[in-house]
Amino acid sequence: MNCLIVDDEPLAQDILETYIKGNNNLCLIKKCSTAIEAFEVLHQQKIDLIFLDIKMPALSGIDFLKSLKNPPAVIFTTAFSEYAVTSYELEAVDYLLKPITTERFQKSLDKLFRSQSMLIDTEKEYTYFKVSGNLVKVSHTEILYAQSIRDYIMLYTKIGNLMVHMTMKYLCGLLPESQFKRIHRSYLVNKIHITAISKSQVLLNEIEIPVGEIYRGNISHLAE
Numbered sequence: 303m304n305c306l307i308v309d310d311e312p313l314a315q316d317i318l319e320t321y322i323k324g325n326n327n328l329c330l331i332k333k334c335s336t337a338i339e340a341f342e343v344l345h346q347q348k349i350d351l352i353f354l355d356i357k358m359p360a361l362s363g364i365d366f367l368k369s370l371k372n373p374p375a376v377i378f379t380t381a382f383s384e385y386a387v388t389s390y391e392l393e394a395v396d397y398l399l400k401p402i403t404t405e406r407f408q409k410s411l412d413k414l415f416r417s418q419s420m421l422i423d424t425e426k427e428y429t430y431f432k433v434s435g436n437l438v439k440v441s442h443t444e445i446l447y448a449q450s451i452r453d454y455i456m457l458y459t460k461i462g463n464l465m466v467h468m469t470m471k472y473l474c475g476l477l478p479e480s481q482f483k484r485i486h487r488s489y490l491v492n493k494i495h496i497t498a499i500s501k502s503q504v505l506l507n508e509i510e511i512p513v514g515e516i517y518r519g520n521i522s523h524l525a526e
Contacts, residue, residue, distance in 0.1 A: 304348055307333045308340045308363065309355035309379060314400060318353050318379065321407045327415070337366035349374045351395075351414070356380040367392055372475050377410055393469065416467065429476055431457065431466045438464060442481060446495050446506055448473055450488040458509075485521065486514035 305328050307318050315333045322328045331347055334340040336358060343349065354376050356363040364385060367373055378389045381400040389397045396410040415432075430437045444460045450470040457464040474484055484490045489511050491504055498505035499521060503512055513521060 303327060303350040304329050304331050306331055306340060306343055306349045306352045306374075308337060308352055308358070308366070309333075310335045310358045311355070314355065314379065317402065318407075321402075321404060322353075324404075325408075325411065327411070337361040337363065340366065344370070344374075351375045351377065353377050353379050356382060356385050364388055364392070367394075375414060377414070393471070431464060433464050433466055440464070442477065442492070443494065445477075445482075445492050446509070447492060447511055448482075448490040485517045486512055487517075489514075 305322055307315050307322075307330065309315050309318070315335075319330060319333065322330045328351070331349060332343050334343060338360060340352070352374050354363040354367065356378060357380065361369075363378065363380070367376055376392070376394045378385070378394050378397045379400065379402060380398070383399060386397045395414045398406060398410055427443070428439055428441045430439055432438075440457065440459060446458045446460065448458070448470070449456045453467060453469070455466050455468055455470065455473050457466060470484070470488070470490065474482070474490060477490070481494065482490050482492055485504055491506065491511055495506045496504055497507050501513065501518060501521065503510050504521075505511075
């Protein structure tokens with residue numbers, strides 16, 4: 303996973319760098335002292351995870367995260383506890399209070415690896431999903447639709463159903479928007495398998511998927 307450190311304290315940067323280099327699953331791309339610098343990196347390279355400080359000059363870590371349309375996974379690293387609730391509202395993976403110990407850092411990574419499937423290349427025609435501890439390669443054409451069930455997603459595919467631990471919002475960011483459309487708070491459909499469309503439902507042969515009222519504006523794009 304490509305990582306980015308965004309923190310204006312050199313000592314905090316060095317500690318995180320040491321932890322990251324000690325983990326074989328992580329690759330540090332750059333250390334940034336400001337959110338503005340981090341913006342530039344995100345536009346140049348694929349970043350999977352940001353270790354993000356909150357109180358920084360010019361732009362705070364929270365405002366920086368809010369400004370990103372499709373942000374990578376974020377782990378906040380800060381000396382201030384009062385922003386914890388806000389961080390979870392922004393769907394941050396974790397909230398680490400400084401000084402950060404090796405044990406707490408690893409616990410945060412374990413949480414990340416359990417909850418999210420990170421392996422995706424938008425130029426490829428497949429995505430890896432973490433299912434029961436194993437990475438399963440799934441072709442995009444094999445996915446019929448996805449249903450949100452609390453903190454999990456049920457992927458209905460041609461070769462069977464897969465239960466993965468992630469949010470619908472995160473899944474929408476994983477799969478190519480040109481092929482998959484959200485038509486309900488709990489449903490995402492693959493356009494290539496749609497056989498009929500109405501204002502209230504979408505058919506995938508005999509499968510009926512409801513259309514949520516606030517998502518009816520997406521219906522006109524399904525035939526494109």
